[in-house]
Structure formats: C-alpha cells, structure tokens
Amino acid sequence: MVGDFNCILSNEEKDGGQDKETWELNDFCNSIDNNDLIDIGFVGFPFAWNNKRHGRANIRQRLDRAIVNPQWRMKFPNGTLLHLPPGGSDHCPVLVRDSSSWKEDMVRQAFNQEDAEIILGIPLPRNDMVFNSKKWEPDVACRLAVSNAVDFLEASAEKVQDSTGTPSSCFESAHRWEKPCHGWFKINFDGGLDHRKKVGGLGIVIRDYNGNFRAARAIHIRNCMEPLGIEAMAARESLIFALELGLQRIILEGDCQQVVKLIQKNEVCDSSIGALISDINCLRQSVSELDVRFVRRSGNSVAHCVAKNAVGGNGSRTWEFFPPPWLLSSLQGDTSHL
Numbered sequence: 001m002v003g004d005f006n007c008i009l010s011n012e013e014k015d016g017g018q019d020k021e022t023w024e025l026n027d028f029c030n031s032i033d034n035n036d037l038i039d040i041g042f043v044g045f046p047f048a049w050n051n052k053r054h055g056r057a058n059i060r061q062r063l064d065r066a067i068v069n070p071q072w073r074m075k076f077p078n079g080t081l082l083h084l085p086p087g088g089s090d091h092c093p094v095l096v097r098d099s100s101s102w103k104e105d106m107v108r109q110a111f112n113q114e115d116a117e118i119i120l121g122i123p124l125p126r127n128d129m130v131f132n133s134k135k136w137e138p139d140v141a142c143r144l145a146v147s148n149a150v151d152f153l154e155a156s157a158e159k160v161q162d163s164t165g166t167p168s169s170c171f172e173s174a175h176r177w178e179k180p181c182h183g184w185f186k187i188n189f190d191g192g193l194d195h196r197k198k199v200g201g202l203g204i205v206i207r208d209y210n211g212n213f214r215a216a217r218a219i220h221i222r223n224c225m226e227p228l229g230i231e232a233m234a235a236r237e238s239l240i241f242a243l244e245l246g247l248q249r250i251i252l253e254g255d256c257q258q259v260v261k262l263i264q265k266n267e268v269c270d271s272s273i274g275a276l277i278s279d280i281n282c283l284r285q286s287v288s289e290l291d292v293r294f295v296r297r298s299g300n301s302v303a304h305c306v307a308k309n310a311v312g313g314n315g316s317r318t319w320e321f322f323p324p325p326w327l328l329s330s331l332q333g334d335t336s337h338l
Contacts, residue, residue: 002066002081002096004049009039012315013062015047037067040096043223044083045233046315048092058244060316064094080223084275176299177334179211184289186251188300189238191230192307198223201310202234203303204241211335215320216327217241218310231256232276234307235263239283239290245320248288255300263292305330 007028011019032039042048047060066081073079084093180186185206192201200221206214219237221230235254242250254260262277266284284290297304305327310317323331 001068002064002094004064004091005067006063008061008063013046014059015061015316015318016056016059032067037069038073040066040068040073040079040081041222042066042081042083042094045092045221045237046083046219048083048094050090050092052090055244055246064091066094066096175296176337177295177302178299179207179335180209180251182209184209184249184251184291185214185242185247186253187238187242188295188303189231189234189252189254190300190303190307191227191234191256192304192311193227193230194311199311200230201307201313202230202237203305203307203310204234204238205302205306206242206245206247213321213323213331215241215245215318216306216323217316217318218306218313219316220310220313228256228258229273229276231259232262232273232280234303235259236276236279236283239280239287241318243283243286250287250289251291251293253293253295253300255295255297255304257294260292260294299334302327302330302334 005028008014008020008025009029009032010025014020042062042065046062048062048064050060051058053059064081064083066079068079080097082095082097084095177186177188185208188205188207190203192203194200202217202219202221204217204219206216208214217237221233231254235252238252239250252263259273262273263280266281268274268278268281309326
C-alpha cells in the first residue's frame with residue numbers, strides 16, 4: 001500500500017505545530033504491528049507533506065509512506081520509497097523503487113570514483129525508457145552519465161579551480177563571513193554526507209545586518225549519496241526557511257561554487273540537480289530581493305558545523321534567536337574580525 005495515510009508514527013516525523021498525542025501515534029503503530037506490516041522507509045527529504053503556510057504556521061509531516069507485508073519485503077529486500085521534488089501539490093510525489101539490480105557497492109569496489117559515477121548513471125535513461133516510454137540514443141545517455149559524474153566530482157572537491165589552476169577571480173575575495181547591509185539577512189547553507197552510513201545533513205544559519213544570530217535549522221537526510229544534490233537541497237530549504245520566518249531581503253551564501261552558479265543563472269538547467277534548481281527559481285519569486293553568493297569554506301564554517309550535526313542527528317531541528325550551545329564558539333569565531 002502506497003499513499004497518504006494522514007498519520008505519523010512518531011513526532012520526529014513532524015516539524016511545526018503541536019506534537020501529536022501518544023494515543024494518536026499508538027493507534028497507527030498498533031494497526032501496522034497487529035497486521036504484521038512493514039514500513040519500508042524512504043529516500044530524500046524527510047517530510048512528504050507541507051501545508052505551505054509561512055512562519056510559525058508552517059507544518060510539515062511524513063504522511064505519505066509505503067507499507068508492505070513480509071512476503072513483499074522478502075521478494076524486494078532493497079525496495080524503498082523515493083520522495084521526489086515537490087510540485088504544485090501540498091504533497092510531494094512518491095515512487096517505490098527496487099534498487100537490487102544496481103549492485104552499487106560492487107561497482108564502487110571495482111572501479112575508481114569517476115568511472116563508478118559514470119557507470120551508475122547509465123540506468124537513469126534505461127529506467128526512463130522502461131517506465132516513461134522515452135527513447136534515449138546511446139550516445140546521449142552516455143553524455144548524461146559523464147555530465148553527472150563531473151557534477152559529482154566537482155561538488156566533492158575541496159577547492160574548485162579554473163583551467164589555469166588558480167581560484168576563479170570572480171570569487172577571489174570571499175574568504176570569510178561578512179555582515180549583510182542594513183535591513184538584509186544573510187543565510188549560509190551547507191550540505192554534509194557520511195558515505196559509509198549513506199546519510200546526509202543540511203545546515204542553515206541566518207544572521208541579521210548586525211551579525212546577530214536569527215535562526216538555524218539542521219535537517220537529517222537518509223539514504224543520500226550525491227554531494228551536489230545535497231548542497232542544492234540545502235539551498236532550497238534555506239529559502240523555504242526564510243519564507244517561514246517572513247524574511248524578504250536575503251543574501252543566500254554557500255561554498256559549493258557549481259550550485260551557486262546554477263542558482264545565479266535563474267534559468268532552467270539540464271544538470272542532475274535541475275529539479276532542485278527549478279524549485280529554487282520558483283521560491284525566489286516569493287522574496288522581494290535575493291542576492292546569491294559564493295564563499296570559501298572558511299567563511300561558511302557555521303553552516304558547515306550545523307550540517308555536520310544534522311548528519312549525526314535525526315529529523316529536523318530548528319533554533320530561533322537562541323543558538324544551541326555547541327554552535328556558540330563557531331558563531332563567535334565567524335564574527336571575531338568584525
């Protein structure tokens with residue numbers, strides 16, 4: 001069974017609003033247990049439903065799920081539910097996928113990183129042909145896989161350099177965090193990954209024109225393996241967070257040069273993160289002014305700290321006006337030169 005169950009199993013599957021009562025959670029849990037059913041989990045953003053309200057009225061929950069019996073699970077042990085990028089609905093699309101034929105671990109063991117990314121990209125056009133009846137020419141499918149591999153490698157690099165081997169001149173001065181202009185808020189975003197555990201984390205930090213802490217959010221992402229995708233997801237969630245808080249004049253700053261460049265273009269792209277960039281382009285229309293900037297890792301250390309915390313955490317956590325104690329030293333170090 002796949003769809004909207006309009007229930008959650010725990011309050012960790014809910015962000016915003018009042019917590020559910022224990023009896024409400026137990027009713028759903030007991031109905032699954034008593035019928036010997038299994039929730040197969042998911043891949044992607046943790047909340048499949050969003051009431052799309054702003055500020056404190058915003059509520060997000062994991063209402064959509066896939067529940068199966070033991071026989072199905074034995075037949076499809078690697079089956080999981082994908083949370084796809086949201087569209088116009090308050091629910092994001094979901095897709096059940098059986099990944100057993102991918103043999104990802106075997107590919108990564110047998111090939112170097114670049115070749116592995118190319119090989120793992122080939123099944124995407126194949127699936128498009130099988131499920132969507134879209135014909136792909138072999139050379140086009142290979143070019144797409146190579147392009148995705150380049151995306152992966154560039155996002156994984158510690159420093160992005162141009163063909164001369166020196167840092168790109170248009171980003172030359174962005175080495176440390178600087179305060180935004182009066183009336184503006186600066187949002188720093190970052191994504192983190194634990195390849196061994198196949199989990200990721202999004203880190204978002206918002207400060208005002210005095211350099212004062214306004215808010216932060218840490219979001220844990222399960223079954224995530226693509227660095228470029230998690231950076232773009234962090235950028236998208238940053239804009240969603242800003243709209244929830246009612247912020248309108250925003251500087252969006254991150255340390256992934258490729259994602260920043262794609263957002264700055266403000267146009268449709270055919271990159272592997274094209275859907276996420278499209279979401280960002282739609283969200284930016286809801287703010288009065290948006291300035292997107294690149295900063296070196298040294299100027300994005302606080303968001304990086306929150307992302308690392310999110311990787312080891314669970315669900316989504318939000319702090320407003322008062323930062324968590326473990327973030328204080330990073331915040332102070334970031335503004336010591338001001």
